[in-house]
Amino acid sequence: MTDQPAQRRRNRAFDETHQALIETAVRLISEKGASALSIAQLAREAAIDRTSVYYHFRSRDELMGAVRQWSSAQLAAAFTGPGSQDERIDHITRFVLNHPALIQLWIADFLSGDDIRDSYPHWDELVKAISGMAENRGIDPEIFCTMLITGSVIGPRIFRNAVRPDMSDEEIVARFRHEQKRLLEGLNLLRA
Numbered sequence: 625m626t627d628q629p630a631q632r633r634r635n636r637a638f639d640e641t642h643q644a645l646i647e648t649a650v651r652l653i654s655e656k657g658a659s660a661l662s663i664a665q666l667a668r669e670a671a672i673d674r675t676s677v678y679y680h681f682r683s684r685d686e687l688m689g690a691v692r693q694w695s696s697a698q699l700a701a702a703f704t705g706p707g708s709q710d711e712r713i714d715h716i717t718r719f720v721l722n723h724p725a726l727i728q729l730w731i732a733d734f735l736s737g738d739d740i741r742d743s744y745p746h747w748d749e750l751v752k753a754i755s756g757m758a759e760n761r762g763i764d765p766e767i768f769c770t771m772l773i774t775g776s777v778i779g780p781r782i783f784r785n786a787v788r789p790d791m792s793d794e795e796i797v798a799r800f801r802h803e804q805k806r807l808l809e810g811l812n813l814l815r816a
Contacts, residue, residue, distance in 0.1 A: 642680050645670055646694050649687055653725045663687065692733070692743065695726045699777070700746035709808070710801055717800045720780040721793050727777055734774070744773065763811065776804075 648670050652661050663684055667674040681687040698719050701712070720727055733743035740747045747769070754772075755765040784796055791799075 638680075641672075641676075642690075645677060645680055645687075646690050649691050650694060650723070650726065653691065653729075654723050657725050658688070658729055661687070688729075691726070692729065693745070695723070695730065696744050696746060699744070699773075700750070709805060713801045713804050714797050716776050717780045717797045718793065720777055721784060721796065724781060727781060730777055758811070761811065 645666060649661060649666055652665060652669060661684070663674055663677050663681070666687065667677045670677070677687075681690060699716060701707075701715060707715070730743060734740065744750075750773075751765050751769050754763070754769055758765055758768065780796060780800055783800075784791070784793075788796070
């Protein structure tokens with residue numbers, strides 16, 4: 625018979641290490657770009673041996689998949705998560721501004737021609753949520769969600785890099801919040 629408390633501790637330790645490795649990989653990608661990430665680099669940064677990293681991720685591709693899933697969960701929280709509309713809008717804008725290398729991965733995935741659900745597993749629930757809010761308003765939920773994601777994921781970077789590089793992140797966040805709320809209010813899609 626397995627010692628349940630010991631097994632739970634072991635699983636919790638595995639889960640905590642797994643999450644810490646993903647977050648370290650995200651930081652490394654944000655600092656140096658995706659091409660600089662390797663299992664050896666991750667092991668050095670996490671101060672563990674490569675064998676331990678391979679215990680969590682069999683390959684760099686599997687690690688990158690975990691990073692993409694983590695990123696997707698961060699963006700999904702902005703579209704469908706708890707919190708006020710302002711908090712959700714601010715969350716996604718800050719995430720995009722603070723993680724340009726992750727956003728580049730997303731853009732490459734979106735342009736690859738692969739099913740969007742591979743890059744953004746929450747696609748169906750987002751479309752369903754918009755469908756419910758847009759019912760009888762003549763809004764095409766898939767097109768609207770495509771515009772929402774691309775505008776939210778690409779817009780803040782373009783604005784910061786090519787339109788107003790002189791603005792602070794907080795000024796950009798405030799401006800995006802204002803315009804996104806105005807758009808949603810105009811379509812009667814704003815929820816508290």
